[in-house]
Amino acid sequence: MARTAPVPLPRPVVDGAPTLRLERRLLRDGISRLAAMDEVGRGSPAGPAYVGVIVVDSSTGPAPTGVRDSKLISPAVRQALVPAIEMWAVDRAIGESSPAEVDRFGVTAALRLAGRRALARLVVRPDLVLLDGSHDWLSSPDHDVLDGSHTNAGWTTPVVTKVKADRSCASVAAASVIAKVARDAVMTGLAEEFPGYGWETNKGYGTADHLDALRRLGPTPHHRVSWRLPEPI
Secondary structure, eight states: OOOOOOEEEOOOOOOSSOBSHHHHHHHHTTOSEEEEEEEEOTTOSBSOEEEEEEEEETTOOOOOTTOOOGGGSOHHHHHHHHHHHHHHSSEEEEEEEOHHHHHHHOHHHHHHHHHHHHHHTOSSOOSEEEEESSSOOSSOOSSOSOOTTTSOTTOOOOEEEETTHHHHBHHHHHHHHHHHHHHHHHHHHHHHHSTTSOHHHHTTSOOHHHHHHHHHHOOOTTBOTTSOOOOOO
16 A cells, blocks of 8 residues: 655644644645544553544634643543534544554554544545654554554555644644543443552553552453563562
8 A cells, every 4th residue: 555654844832722823734735624633542551542533624713712632631621622622623533442452463553543443434534634743653554464454455645743733733632632531431431340450540551559450450351461561469
């Protein structure tokens, strides 16, 4: 499958709330619909990896008040923002990959799988994808561990990357919010099924209480067993 090389963009100077400045610049350059994408759960030893995608176009107005990188706002604020983001975006979707898929394919390919699933759930097809960070994990490498049974092999939408786009680009920040809220809800639900790991608060990340529980209780089916998890006591 043909690859489109990512276009790294300059490191932003973050001052206050994220804006649509970059998105509007890209839309003026002949792009009709821009998909902004961000991931959550990459570094978590338990739970799925989630990718949120927000589509904007030239008619999209300023983001809802309070939209920030999901790591910078409280759970209550994130939850309250979701309905406003859903009304504001031209389209939006969320994709996921399971812990078993992270174990099987590796975390980068699992993020690619989650991102492709999010894109496949959009009603409108974007002309360009804006990724947070400096690495294009969405486009297929020359030798991809994912075949056509796991992702749409004909997908060729170009990608641009932007370091700390979740801090400076409102659409990417909004994508991080919807992904974070969705993943947190999953982990809170799993906490009831697998008590003792503190997932209702740590959401599967490698906090001290979570790692201590792994030593005492061992891994669950929702842990990424290919990772270097603490040995049971």
